[in-house]
Amino acid sequence: MSERIFNFNAGPAAIPQSVLEEVRDDLLNYKGEGLSVMEMSHRSKSFDAIIKSAEALMKEVMEIPDGYKVVFFQGGATLQFAAVPMNLLTDGKFADYVNSGSWSKKAISEAKKLGKTVNVIASSEDDNFTHIPKGYKVTPGAEYLHITSNNTIFGTQYQEFPATGNVPLIADMSSDINCRKIDVSKFGLIYAGAQKNLGPSGTTIVIIREDLMKRSPENIPSMCSYNIIGGKDSLYNTPPTFGIYIIKLILEWIKGQGGLGKLEEINRKKAKMLYDSIDNSDFYRGTAKEDSRSIMNVTFRLPSEELEQKFVAEALQKGMLGLKGHRSVGGIRASIYNAVPMKAIETLVGFMADFKKQNG
Amino acid sequence: MSERIFNFNAGPAAIPQSVLEEVRDDLLNYKGEGLSVMEMSHRSKSFDAIIKSAEALMKEVMEIPDGYKVVFFQGGATLQFAAVPMNLLTDGKFADYVNSGSWSKKAISEAKKLGKTVNVIASSEDDNFTHIPKGYKVTPGAEYLHITSNNTIFGTQYQEFPATGNVPLIADMSSDINCRKIDVSKFGLIYAGAQKNLGPSGTTIVIIREDLMKRSPENIPSMCSYNIIGGKDSLYNTPPTFGIYIIKLILEWIKGQGGLGKLEEINRKKAKMLYDSIDNSDFYRGTAKEDSRSIMNVTFRLPSEELEQKFVAEALQKGMLGLKGHRSVGGIRASIYNAVPMKAIETLVGFMADFKKQNG
Numbered sequence: 001m002s003e004r005i006f007n008f009n010a011g012p013a014a015i016p017q018s019v020l021e022e023v024r025d026d027l028l029n030y031k032g033e034g035l036s037v038m039e040m041s042h043r044s045k046s047f048d049a050i051i052k053s054a055e056a057l058m059k060e061v062m063e064i065p066d067g068y069k070v071v072f073f074q075g076g077a078t079l080q081f082a083a084v085p086m087n088l089l090t091d092g093k094f095a096d097y098v099n100s101g102s103w104s105k106k107a108i109s110e111a112k113k114l115g116k117t118v119n120v121i122a123s124s125e126d127d128n129f130t131h132i133p134k135g136y137k138v139t140p141g142a143e144y145l146h147i148t149s150n151n152t153i154f155g156t157q158y159q160e161f162p163a164t165g166n167v168p169l170i171a172d173m174s175s176d177i178n179c180r181k182i183d184v185s186k187f188g189l190i191y192a193g194a195q196k197n198l199g200p201s202g203t204t205i206v207i208i209r210e211d212l213m214k215r216s217p218e219n220i221p222s223m224c225s226y227n228i229i230g231g232k233d234s235l236y237n238t239p240p241t242f243g244i245y246i247i248k249l250i251l252e253w254i255k256g257q258g259g260l261g262k263l264e265e266i267n268r269k270k271a272k273m274l275y276d277s278i279d280n281s282d283f284y285r286g287t288a289k290e291d292s293r294s295i296m297n298v299t300f301r302l303p304s305e306e307l308e309q310k311f312v313a314e315a316l317q318k319g320m321l322g323l324k325g326h327r328s329v330g331g332i333r334a335s336i337y338n339a340v341p342m343k344a345i346e347t348l349v350g351f352m353a354d355f356k357k358q359n360g
Numbered sequence: 361m362s363e364r365i366f367n368f369n370a371g372p373a374a375i376p377q378s379v380l381e382e383v384r385d386d387l388l389n390y391k392g393e394g395l396s397v398m399e400m401s402h403r404s405k406s407f408d409a410i411i412k413s414a415e416a417l418m419k420e421v422m423e424i425p426d427g428y429k430v431v432f433f434q435g436g437a438t439l440q441f442a443a444v445p446m447n448l449l450t451d452g453k454f455a456d457y458v459n460s461g462s463w464s465k466k467a468i469s470e471a472k473k474l475g476k477t478v479n480v481i482a483s484s485e486d487d488n489f490t491h492i493p494k495g496y497k498v499t500p501g502a503e504y505l506h507i508t509s510n511n512t513i514f515g516t517q518y519q520e521f522p523a524t525g526n527v528p529l530i531a532d533m534s535s536d537i538n539c540r541k542i543d544v545s546k547f548g549l550i551y552a553g554a555q556k557n558l559g560p561s562g563t564t565i566v567i568i569r570e571d572l573m574k575r576s577p578e579n580i581p582s583m584c585s586y587n588i589i590g591g592k593d594s595l596y597n598t599p600p601t602f603g604i605y606i607i608k609l610i611l612e613w614i615k616g617q618g619g620l621g622k623l624e625e626i627n628r629k630k631a632k633m634l635y636d637s638i639d640n641s642d643f644y645r646g647t648a649k650e651d652s653r654s655i656m657n658v659t660f661r662l663p664s665e666e667l668e669q670k671f672v673a674e675a676l677q678k679g680m681l682g683l684k685g686h687r688s689v690g691g692i693r694a695s696i697y698n699a700v701p702m703k704a705i706e707t708l709v710g711f712m713a714d715f716k717k718q719n720g
Contacts, residue, residue: 028380042372193598238372
């Protein structure tokens with residue numbers, strides 16, 4: 001194939017083509033400095049400018065208020081499943097968790113495994129995770145409330161966030177960070193693996209309210225400590241320099257697109273096109289409840305598994321990759337992150353109409 | 361600068377130019393598949409071929425015997441400083457450590473911080489870490505012996521490894537992995553951050569004897585567990601896919617160079633050229649004891665700090681980057697990893713002669 005494919009992968013996922021072009025053009029000789037970004041010392045002036053710029057852009061794009069720190073970790077959301085309770089859940093106390101899907105369950109089981117007391121205050125598991133739980137109240141005395149803002153596998157997403165009063169709200173936003181405007185001041189901590197909307201896998205963004213950083217106990221691994229990694233401005237040890245560089249470029253791209261307000265508008269339009277073509281048919285059937293639908297991962301079924309396999313195979317032949325649903329639930333999933341262009345959605349919607357005509 | 365610089369960075373460090381060229385050429389469209397490696401699902405056939413190939417090449421290049429597993433982690437050597445005792449040092453028991461420099465000290469203090477009992481059986485700290493300790497004996501009952509095979513900051517390197525009998529030998533080889541042939545069967549576990557001889561920062565290689573994998577307790581973070589990450593063939597969660605891809609290319613490059621035997625020959629020649637030009641002068645003074653000299657990091661002093669600053673600045677003007685010694689020890693350090701070409705050493709040696717003539 002000489003052209004770029006339409007990439008509906010759930011993550012690692014599509015990266016804006018202009019970003020990849022810039023990475024390619026500077027790969028052997030960054031800005032005339034005679035070396036690749038991946039060959040730079042993490043203590044050099046050149047890399048310092050890159051990481052500082054990535055942090056500043058993150059604050060600007062997300063309108064992060066004063067009193068928060070942007071920190072780069074390694075280990076994906078999975079390390080954060082452990083880091084959150086290790087840093088913020090004192091032994092003998094408890095934290096509230098909402099169970100809205102597979103990743104929530106992993107966050108809960110990781111905390112429990114470390115001997116922490118987890119209080120699951122709401123769950124949609126009985127409903128096969130087809131909706132986001134609502135109408136619960138945070139337990140007085142909870143050290144925090146943990147939620148998963150978007151459930152990649154089930155195609156559900158918080159439309160509004162719970163009010164938690166003085167209890168810090170902690171969100172795993174791995175699959176929908178920077179897809180829309182949010183009010184960061186409502187959160188104590190936000191974390192996200194980069195590999196959906198922010199860059200390549202291997203870097204995790206943590207946005208943490210500075211007073212929470214200081215809660216980290218001494219006796220946990222340094223690489224899990226908000227106080228140590230945050231206190232050293234993500235340079236306690238060698239960070240994933242190349243990933244941070246690409247995150248910077250993607251944040252510049254977001255600004256160039258008009259910022260999160262404009263991207264949200266585009267993302268809602270992209271999602272609506274897909275949901276409309278599902279709803280206006282008796283052939284396709286959306287799996288998430290309407291009030292919980294994600295604008296990042298659109299999940300649906302066809303009349304049979306056989307047709308679903310055929311759909312995925314024919315779509316691939318037509319240049320659309322990654323439409324197979326997660327192995328745990330089956331069906332079809334179109335992940336339409338920021339970098340998936342409108343043209344990809346138009347092509348998919350056109351294909352869905354054709355496929356229905358031929359197989360309906 | 362339109363040309364590539366001579367890169368003597370201590371890490372992240374030089375990457376073979378042919379590898380960077382291949383990365384560049386395939387950046388937007390890997391092997392005609394229509395997407396970048398960093399946009400691929402970590403569960404796709406294409407990425408599976410890449411990671412399997414990286415593992416197989418690592419085994420081939422290092423001649424790793426059966427019964428060992430190659431595993432990719434995140435978090436650098438610093439996470440391994442914690443992971444090693446968390447997985448392998450039972451509470452109430454103890455492990456032996458050799459203190460040969462700053463990174464050994466960090467490994468020791470990380471283990472202690474986690475409440476583990478550390479027994480430092482040998483140290484060169486009183487000698488400013490200018491040599492590798494020798495002549496010690498492993499303590500009977502130790503759960504393992506931990507060493508740092510090469511000390512980036514002090515320019516020292518193990519010339520032969522201690523015999524440990526039944527006690528597993530564990531080595532942090534971050535700064536000299538794949539610089540020479542070693543007998544892997546002498547080790548229980550080897551770990552190395554990729555950013556010196558193997559690839560970009562953000563990926564850590566762990567080579568572990570399979571019986572040790574099973575020792576991991578249940579109550580540690582999954583991202584630190586040899587049994588979990590190893591048991592899932594490095595795919596428990598999303599690994600740093602792009603870094604693993606570059607590691608694969610570098611291992612192919614190593615094979616293309618003639619393997620570790622040939623590379624060791626070249627590395628010894630490169631190091632000898634530098635040490636000779638230090639020893640054959642009363643202007644330059646090597647800091648590591650001769651029997652402990654590293655073939656990866658060559659450290660030396662000039663008659664004054666003022667001259668050292670001038671040396672670093674003039675070298676940079678002549679296209680040689682990264683010669684400043686680590687901030688904790690000062691002086692000059694030339695890191696001459698696998699990817700630093702002979703031409704770079706020749707240029708540096710020539711410059712050293714000129715600089716001495718003009719300033720001696």
